[in-house]
Amino acid sequence: MKIDLTETTSSKINQALISARRSIGSPAVGMVLTLVIVTDEENAYDSLKAASDSSREHPSRIIVVIKRVSRSPRARRDARLDAEIRVGSDAGSGETVVLRLHGELANHAQSVVLPLLLPDAPVVAWWPEDAPADPAKDPLGALAQRRITDTYSAEHPLDELSVRAATYRPGDTDLAWTRITPWRSMLAAALDQQPAQVVSATVEGESDNPSCELLAMWLADRLGVPVERTHSGGPGLTAVRLETKNGSIVLDRPDGSLATLCMVGQPDRAVALKRRETAELLAEELRRLDPDNIYEATVKFGVERLGGPTEPSSVGSGQKRPEPAGSAAPAAKKTAAKKAASK
Amino acid sequence: MSGVPGANPLRDAQDRRLPRIAGPSGLVIFGVTGDLSRKKLMPAVYDLANRGLLPPGFSLIGFARRDWEDEDFAQVVHDAVKEHSRTPFREEVWQQLSQGMRFVQGNFDDDDAFETLKATIEELDKAQGTGGNFAFYLSVPPKFFPKVVQQLKKHGLADQKEGSWRRAVIEKPFGHDLESAQELNQLVHDVFPPNEVFRIDHYLGKETVQNILALRFANTMWEPIWNRSYVDHVQITMAEDIGIGGRAGYYDGIGAARDVIQNHLLQLLALTAMEEPGSFHPKALVAEKLKVLTAVELPEDLGKHTVRGQYTHAWQGGQEVPGYLEEDGIDPKSKTDTFAAIKLTINNRRWAGVPFYLRTGKRLGRRVTEIAVVFKRAPYLPFESGATEELGGNALVIRVQPDEGVTVRFGSKVPGTSMEVRDVTMDFAYGESFTESSPEAYERLILDVLLGDANLFPRHQEVELSWNILDPIEEYWDKHGKPAQYAAGTWGPAEADDMLARDGRSWRRP
Numbered sequence: 001m002k003i004d005l006t007e008t009t010s011s012k013i014n015q016a017l018i019s020a021r022r023s024i025g026s027p028a029v030g031m032v033l034t035l036v037i038v039t040d041e042e043n044a045y046d047s048l049k050a051a052s053d054s055s056r057e058h059p060s061r062i063i064v065v066i067k068r069v070s071r072s073p074r075a076r077r078d079a080r081l082d083a084e085i086r087v088g089s090d091a092g093s094g095e096t097v098v099l100r101l102h103g104e105l106a107n108h109a110q111s112v113v114l115p116l117l118l119p120d121a122p123v124v125a126w127w128p129e130d131a132p133a134d135p136a137k138d139p140l141g142a143l144a145q146r147r148i149t150d151t152y153s154a155e156h157p158l159d160e161l162s163v164r165a166a167t168y169r170p171g172d173t174d175l176a177w178t179r180i181t182p183w184r185s186m187l188a189a190a191l192d193q194q195p196a197q198v199v200s201a202t203v204e205g206e207s208d209n210p211s212c213e214l215l216a217m218w219l220a221d222r223l224g225v226p227v228e229r230t231h232s233g234g235p236g237l238t239a240v241r242l243e244t245k246n247g248s249i250v251l252d253r254p255d256g257s258l259a260t261l262c263m264v265g266q267p268d269r270a271v272a273l274k275r276r277e278t279a280e281l282l283a284e285e286l287r288r289l290d291p292d293n294i295y296e297a298t299v300k301f302g303v304e305r306l307g308g309p310t311e312p313s314s315v316g317s318g319q320k321r322p323e324p325a326g327s328a329a330p331a332a333k334k335t336a337a338k339k340a341a342s343k
Numbered sequence: 344m345s346g347v348p349g350a351n352p353l354r355d356a357q358d359r360r361l362p363r364i365a366g367p368s369g370l371v372i373f374g375v376t377g378d379l380s381r382k383k384l385m386p387a388v389y390d391l392a393n394r395g396l397l398p399p400g401f402s403l404i405g406f407a408r409r410d411w412e413d414e415d416f417a418q419v420v421h422d423a424v425k426e427h428s429r430t431p432f433r434e435e436v437w438q439q440l441s442q443g444m445r446f447v448q449g450n451f452d453d454d455d456a457f458e459t460l461k462a463t464i465e466e467l468d469k470a471q472g473t474g475g476n477f478a479f480y481l482s483v484p485p486k487f488f489p490k491v492v493q494q495l496k497k498h499g500l501a502d503q504k505e506g507s508w509r510r511a512v513i514e515k516p517f518g519h520d521l522e523s524a525q526e527l528n529q530l531v532h533d534v535f536p537p538n539e540v541f542r543i544d545h546y547l548g549k550e551t552v553q554n555i556l557a558l559r560f561a562n563t564m565w566e567p568i569w570n571r572s573y574v575d576h577v578q579i580t581m582a583e584d585i586g587i588g589g590r591a592g593y594y595d596g597i598g599a600a601r602d603v604i605q606n607h608l609l610q611l612l613a614l615t616a617m618e619e620p621g622s623f624h625p626k627a628l629v630a631e632k633l634k635v636l637t638a639v640e641l642p643e644d645l646g647k648h649t650v651r652g653q654y655t656h657a658w659q660g661g662q663e664v665p666g667y668l669e670e671d672g673i674d675p676k677s678k679t680d681t682f683a684a685i686k687l688t689i690n691n692r693r694w695a696g697v698p699f700y701l702r703t704g705k706r707l708g709r710r711v712t713e714i715a716v717v718f719k720r721a722p723y724l725p726f727e728s729g730a731t732e733e734l735g736g737n738a739l740v741i742r743v744q745p746d747e748g749v750t751v752r753f754g755s756k757v758p759g760t761s762m763e764v765r766d767v768t769m770d771f772a773y774g775e776s777f778t779e780s781s782p783e784a785y786e787r788l789i790l791d792v793l794l795g796d797a798n799l800f801p802r803h804q805e806v807e808l809s810w811n812i813l814d815p816i817e818e819y820w821d822k823h824g825k826p827a828q829y830a831a832g833t834w835g836p837a838e839a840d841d842m843l844a845r846d847g848r849s850w851r852r853p
Contacts, residue, residue: 178360181360181361182395184353184358184360184361185360185361185362185364185395186395186399187353188351188353188354188361188364189364189398189399190399191351191352191353192351192354192364192366193366193367193398193472193474195351198352219353222352222353222355223352223353224352257434257435258435258438258439261399263472266400266472267400267469267470267471267472269399269400269439269442269471269472270399270438270439270442271399271439272392272393272395272433272435272436272438272439273435274433274435274436284360288359288360290359292360293357294355294357294358294360
């Protein structure tokens, strides 16, 4: 069921939601969270689709906040709220409200969203692109327990990572971090099997992919050894090498789906490590809503402390060094085209 | 950075995104051509791999009589996975799994086959790095059980070597009475140490059953009323709508009580009634379960407080179905019960005087398993006499399957000018409240076997205590009368209703 409301208010939207639920015969509310997607007209479709897919696992009220661009002074002075409500089979397993904010109202989105939050249920804010520099201080972000950004879609991913570190508040998380969970879990399992001391590590992947930096920083932070970040053509992350006192552990994924795990003294084994869809990433992200301390430690480790391909760094010196050449520049060209793609 | 020497620096208790992955290991399935293996075990293994919970190099060995090559076996697993797995089929996951698949052909008394199995395991240790860790899943009829276990011993397959493990996974029935259960336990423990024997009761792998512990021990609102002061009685039901199907050979002579009450229902009773364990350590949990099972007492007059039945020819849900005695392969004079209802009491301070009614049956109204805790009625009702006529006792119902969840039933005013109170329900459904779709019971249990976590597996003492409870009832049934008849598709014989009516109660329609 789909209802269009033009020039409306939050309370009219709430009424429409209740009557829509009644008319399809399910007045009970079994939804577990409110997901607020802050986006523009261009990204709204893809993000909403990903969110609805993940809502199959957990029904939620999805509020899409679209800030319309006003192109004339008159339009900027005007303020208008249009809403599109989807309930029942049109909305996955929850409810969807698409809000279009025109003119001055675009600066006061929180006033529209606040009355629409589900009672007593967690709120998650997600910026598929253009996340604010300080998500926790953003008026919409302040309503949420969990704030999801995506440095992968940023113009300059590495700068963005530093910004995320500087403004981190408990509850922040980033899809670039979510993307590497399977890698992290496989590497941890490899060290379970081969509990040798790691002396150095290398992370190889696309130059403009912040997931590689995050993985490298995680390894550097956890292991306390120098980690080198090298570049390849992708897709995404392509290899991680851990040098241990007994020999090396290599997890190599040249094609983006099937990886090989090579360890000294053990046969090479295939490991499925597929690049996941946004819906799956979001589903993982929504599973836990408590602060992710490991992400905090990792992102705060600092991109500048990673060793580049040419000049291996001594970790722990805290010394600032310039970013590896070529990491930011190609990023600018590519990001626009691949925002919806995932690792 | 890790401080503890030897600990994996990449692991951290705070890092809850990282799942528990089993260490290097493999699974050997005996009776791999059976239904259970195709419909449950193989899909569960795939789903585990798909969720990234199996170690790299995980290996699966099938053992059966069929004349198959490794490729034929892989094809069968492939088809089974495609048809029955819970998660979507992904080629790269399949490639990872199929590298470690082997098939060993042979009979259970064939020494060569077991030597081949041994060689296969050694080969996999080299090729896949399974490290000598293997679990043997005995998905075989009970009569082959001793044979397989002895063969494993004879060929040194069960030898626990330093730094690796060998585990046995066995399915019900765990014997057919106390004596046979003890024999079976002795036989298995002779080959595998008790802590390496995993008895599968797939009910315990279900989320809803594990949730009983969360519901009871993580909340404050239930504990104060979870006792004889407030609880009137408890009904535990496991109903199936199917008949015995192709299981005539196994089922006849066993019956519903041995098949279901002895394991599933008594486990559910133990979890519902036990005291709070000191921790979730397996030993603490099993201690509480044993305590409550020991306190279970049978009614004095078994004739009045137990009922058994057999389904008869009738129309069920739009289909004409045969009666039990007309099923293929059943002795027309068989006295086997396809329905069983019993009343138990628990002699401790919490439960004295509160009856626990357990019932199970085949060809009942619909397939459902639930635990209903029915509370006493309010001691005084300040309403007019007619106002509360339709009000029953409050109830908390744990719906184990299908439609997993919890229902609370309580009275509420009917809208209108007069004061009238009627029962309403409040629902919590698993399907709609969680961010993770719940895994199949077998997934959880297989993973726990590989991890060596014994919390969700009944121990041999529990099995023996359960037989202790059931044996006198079976003996009584043997000597007295014969099963009551009930039409297929109904909720059991009238005698079962009478049994509760004598106590002034009635069965819930689940």
